[in-house]
Amino acid sequence: MFVKICGLSTAVDVAAAVAAGADALGFVLTESPRRVEPGLVRELVAAVPEEVLTVAVFREEPAAYVRAAVRAAGVRAVQLHGNHPAGAFAELADLGLPLVRATSAAKAAGADCGDFGEDLLLLDAPVPGAGEPWDWAELGARPPAGKWLLAGGLSPANVREAIVAANPWGVDVSSGVEVRRGVKDPDLITEFVRAAKAR
Numbered sequence: 001m002f003v004k005i006c007g008l009s010t011a012v013d014v015a016a017a018v019a020a021g022a023d024a025l026g027f028v029l030t031e032s033p034r035r036v037e038p039g040l041v042r043e044l045v046a047a048v049p050e051e052v053l054t055v056a057v058f059r060e061e062p063a064a065y066v067r068a069a070v071r072a073a074g075v076r077a078v079q080l081h082g083n084h085p086a087g088a089f090a091e092l093a094d095l096g097l098p099l100v101r102a103t104s105a106a107k108a109a110g111a112d113c114g115d116f117g118e119d120l121l122l123l124d125a126p127v128p129g130a131g132e133p134w135d136w137a138e139l140g141a142r143p144p145a146g147k148w149l150l151a152g153g154l155s156p157a158n159v160r161e162a163i164v165a166a167n168p169w170g171v172d173v174s175s176g177v178e179v180r181r182g183v184k185d186p187d188l189i190t191e192f193v194r195a196a197k198a199r
C-alpha cells in the first residue's frame with residue numbers, strides 16, 4: 001500500500017513520515033492553512049531519501065506559476081486539484097515529473113488513472129484538506145483502473161476500513177494526522193503509516 005502524508009511543514013514531521021515508511025510527502029503550495037513557501041520546501045526535501053516521492057500540491061494556479069514553484073521547491077512530483085482540462089497535464093509534461101490528478105469522487109465517476117495523461121489519480125472529498133470522509137464504498141461497483149489514491153477524512157482509526165471498502169492502490173492523509181488544523185503530530189503520522197501498511 002502506497003502511503004502519502006500531505007500538508008507537511010516542519011523538519012520534525014518530514015523525518016517522522018520518512019522514518020515511518022511513507023512513500024510520498026506532500027507540500028501545499030496553494031491557498032491553505034498548510035501553505036508553505038517553495039524556499040522552505042526546498043530545505044525540507046533536501047534530507048528526504050530519493051525513493052520517497054516529494055509532491056507539490058496546487059489548486060488551479062496557472063501552469064507558469066506551477067512550473068516556477070515546482071522548480072523553486074525542488075520536489076519530484078506535482079499534484080493538481082480543481083477543474084483542469086486534460087490539456088493542463090500535457091502543458092506540464094516538460095517538467096519531466098510524475099503528475100497527480102486530484103478530483104472529488106463525485107466528479108470522477110467512471111474515471112481511470114491516465115484519462116488526462118496523469119500518472120496517478122487521487123479521489124478526494126469535495127473539499128480537499130477538510131478532513132471530511134465520503135462514502136468510499138460507492139466505488140465498490142466501479143473502482144478506477146490503474147494507480148489511484150484514496151483521500152478525504154482518513155485517519156489512523158479508519159484507514160484500514162477504508163482500504164477494505166474501496167481497495168485503492170494507495171492512500172493520502174492530511175487532517176487525520178493533525179492535532180489541530182495545520183499542525184501535524186509525529187505519533188499520528190507513524191500510526192497512520194503502520195495502519196495503512198498492515199496486512
Ligand SMILES: O=C(O)c1ccccc1N[C@@H]1O[C@H](COP(=O)(O)O)[C@@H](O)[C@H]1O
Binds near residue numbers: 125131
Ligand atoms: O491540505 C490542504 O490544505 C489542501 C489544500 C488544497 C488542496 C489540497 C489539500 N490537501 C489535500 O487534501 C487531501 C487530504 O485531506 P484530508 O486528509 O481530508 O484533510 C489530500 O488530497 C491532500 O493532498
